[in-house]
Amino acid sequence: GAGVSQSPSNKVTEKGKDVELRCDPISGHTALYWYRQRLGQGLEFLIYFQGNSAPDKSGLPSDRFSAERTGESVSTLTIQRTQQEDSAVYLCASSLGHSGGNTIYFGEGSWLTVV
Amino acid sequence: GENVEQHPSTLSVQEGDSAVIKCTYSDSASNYFPWYKQELGKRPQLIIDIRSNVGEKKDQRIAVTLNKTAKHFSLHITETQPEDSAVYFCAAPRGFKTIFGAGTRLFVKA
Numbered sequence: 001g002a003g004v005s006q007s008p009s010n011k012v013t014e015k016g017k018d019v020e021l022r023c024d025p026i027s028g029h030t031a032l033y034w035y036r037q038r039l040g041q042g043l044e045f046l047i048y049f050q051g052n053s054a055p056d057k058s059g060l061p062s063d064r065f066s067a068e069r070t071g072e073s074v075s076t077l078t079i080q081r082t083q084q085e086d087s088a089v090y091l092c093a094s095s096l097g098h099s100g101g102n103t104i105y106f107g108e109g110s111w112l113t114v115v
Numbered sequence: 116g117e118n119v120e121q122h123p124s125t126l127s128v129q130e131g132d133s134a135v136i137k138c139t140y141s142d143s144a145s146n147y148f149p150w151y152k153q154e155l156g157k158r159p160q161l162i163i164d165i166r167s168n169v170g171e172k173k174d175q176r177i178a179v180t181l182n183k184t185a186k187h188f189s190l191h192i193t194e195t196q197p198e199d200s201a202v203y204f205c206a207a208p209r210g211f212k213t214i215f216g217a218g219t220r221l222f223v224k225a
Contacts, residue, residue, distance in 0.1 A: 033212065043159065043204060043215040056212055091158065101147040101166070104206075104213055106158040 002026060004107035006092050012113045013082055021077045021110045023092030032069055033093040033104065034077050036061075043091065049075060050097075082114045119207050121216025128195050129224050136219045138205035139187040148181060148188045151204045151215075159204060163190070195223045 005024040013019050025032050034046040045059040049069040060066070064083075069075035079086055089109040095102040120139045128134050140148075149164035165172045165179045165188065172179050178191040192199055200223045205216040 031211075035215075042217040045212060045214060048212040050211055056210075101208075103149065103161050103164065106160070108158050 004092055004094050004105055006090075006107035006110050008110055009108060010111045010113075012115060015084060015114055016081055018078065018080045019082055019112060021079075021090050021092075021112070023075045023077070023094075023107060025072075025075070025092070025094030026105055028072075029094035029096055029105075030072050031095045031097055031102070032075050033095075034067055034075070035091045035093065036088045037091055037109070038088045046077070046090075079112075082112075084114050087112055087114045119205060119214050119216045121205050121219060123219060124217065125220045125222075127222040127224065130195060130197060132195055134190075134192045134195055134199070134221055134223075136190045136203055136205070136221075137187060138189070138207075138216050139185075140207040141186065142207065142209055143186065145186075145207045145209075147208055148179070149206050149213075150179060150190050151206065153202045153204065153218075155201070162203075192221075195221075197223050197225050199223050 004026055007022045030051045032049045036044045036046055047067045048056040064080045067077045089111050091106050091109045093104045093106045095104045122137050126134055146167040150162050151159035152162045153159040163174050163177050163179050165181050167183055170181055176193045181188040202218045202220050204218050206213050
């Protein structure tokens with residue numbers, strides 16, 4: 001499809017386990033974002049990638065969270081030693097360039113439940 | 116700070132009435148202001164946006180106004196319908212990334 005693709009769509013994991021979430025942006029989009037949305041809450045910025053520039057990691061809540069992106073292709077968000085408070089929807093988004101003036105398109109999200 | 120402030124957090128209107136949601140931003144360099152609608156269990160989707168070179172933009176029942184001097188912008192929905200019930204997010208760029216308001220939960224009562 002032509003949209004932002006995320007996997008898995010749903011993930012239930014035990015506390016303490018590591019999880020990896022994947023995002024495939026729209027082809028040609030150089031900017032890629034990860035946001036976290038807890039149930040009934042807003043969109044919390046996590047990390048931003050723009051082409052081959054150093055990522056903006058200012059939103060990552062702890063060192064248990066990390067993300068990678070190779071060039072302008074897929075990205076993975078890794079959460080180590082998951083905690084119950086990590087339960088949320090993790091939304092990936094992409095845009096043509098940096099967001100100042102470019103529409104951001106969201107994926108369907110990866111729903112993470114930590115039990 | 117560098118947040119995007121959004122009000123109200125919840126809004127309930129009768130079908131057919133108008134709804135207005137307001138946002139303020141702090142970065143005077145911001146030049147692009149999108150609004151997203153998120154239905155229950157779905158992804159946020161762009162419904163309208165405005166750039167800093169205009170003061171108002173309309174698309175059928177939806178309009179957005181921008182006051183750059185006061186650094187605030189508003190979403191206006193006229194003749195509301197039950198299918199307008201959703202969470203609405205405003206957003207503004209901060210540097211190269213986009214920051215979202217906390218969201219407004221709109222209920223349209225039939």
